[in-house]
Amino acid sequence: MKKRVIASLLALPLAVPAVHAQDNAVRISGFGSGALTWTNTDRAEFGRPNQASGADKHVTTGVDSNLGLQADAPLNSWLSATAQGLVRKDAEDDFGAELTLAFAKAKLSDEFSVRVGRMGLPIFMISDYRNVGYANTFLRPPTEMYSQVVFNHLDGVDGTWQHAYGDTNLTAQLGVGRSKADLAGGLTMKGDNVTVLNLVAEHGPLTMRIGRADTKISIDNSTTVNGLLNGLRAAGSGYRFAQLNQLADDLQLHRKKASFTSAGIGLDWNDIIVQSEYAKRKIDGYANDTTSWYAMAGYRVGKFLPYYLHSSLKIDSAVANTVPGACPAGYPAACAPTLAALSNGVNRLKVSGVGQGEQETDSIGVRWDFYRSVALKAQVDRVRPQNGTGLLIAPQPGFRGPVTVGAVSLDFVF
């Protein structure tokens, strides 16, 4: 009897907040991470994809901390509206707020719904909840994979169809629209004519997905790139190297065809957790064609979930540098240094900008679900840039890596 009383008393304060749920009320929910991140070097910074600055030996909160707030409003039995804002450090040096979701959803049947507005772009296994630390095992999405598409959202329309074939649930999602992202350095990346297909099959503990996204991509406001392109065209016309004009056209990222094809697998079987993704990016223009993948394995021990993660990013191909190595006899003296500078600029393009470069990372970490709706994570990464400085930010001359990154994060949902 006494036990019952104590149990009831314990349950009471927990139960009270739950009673308010009502049918047509607006629901406010949120997620967030409070995190500290540091590295073992001051000669380069480590950040998440598209951050303007990152962590070095000084502990920073900016890399892995964020806060999201969401409102869901059912309008009637089949129509609802959702808005979500996210505060984090992205592209700029300060914490900034962005509108990550803003859509109306019409549930046309038990199996089919249509959304209009701003949705998450479903190109990764965890694409549209990659910022929700609590929903993921690892402390941050693998940089090698998740730097490959900077777009977060789709402004347009999508339809989702869900059907059960026996014990297998199939979800097919097709979206069309456009996307835009602010990049570090004040640049803007635009995606026009976006089409995205996402197929997910779930069978018991196993989840498999394949996806494909196509767009016409542009970065028009990079003064560095535009300067280089102007230089190539001026030299091409001035010195009559027709291939330089062609090279400038090939490099220029203006409404160029881009695609991202990806597959993923997830397993949550008894105490075993496995998650892996593989993706190929193809972009006409100076952004590299790349292959990225990662594999994570974890094993649940009570409330603890230790895990290991390996991730990799490789360049498959980049636009060939056709700048001539020498000037024909009789050309002006300025010709040779001009060509050398242009050639150098072209070579640098494939390792400049967000997600450009080659890198591998091994990580170990642990997630501890120590309290309801709150998880504490710790992760150590060994980041190894390949053929340059990888995805590290602001590398100093001569920096080569590898870099060790440490982070602890308190992830929560409410």
Add this chain to the structure above:
Amino acid sequence: MNRLMIAVIACALAAPAMAEVVVVANPKAAEASMTKDQVAQFFLGKSSAMTPVDQAEGAPIRAEFYKKVTDKDASQVKALWSKLVFTGKATMPKEAADSAAVKKAVAADPKAIGYIDKAAVDGTVKVLYTAP
């Protein structure tokens, strides 16, 4: 103080074993019975054909239901729902304060599905599944 903590923890662990959980729906629901996996898909957000009604967070019956029907503990279930909620694919199940409130919600909605203590079953709801 330590003793008290142990008593409290023991109590929290011991309490769930006492209740027997049954899954209930509106008497008008088409289904006469369900398998464990069928029930689980509504409570894990994999199907929206029925509307799940949860018990209060922290209630022993809730932990027992998820352990027996989905093989998952509260934080695993919460992480799963976080994926759906924060992508705008679904909203968290409504919560009712206790078995009586679940019965009321289920009796009022032909698409609702809930779970209650077996002792609370009466004519206002239909039992679809009994947890072992």
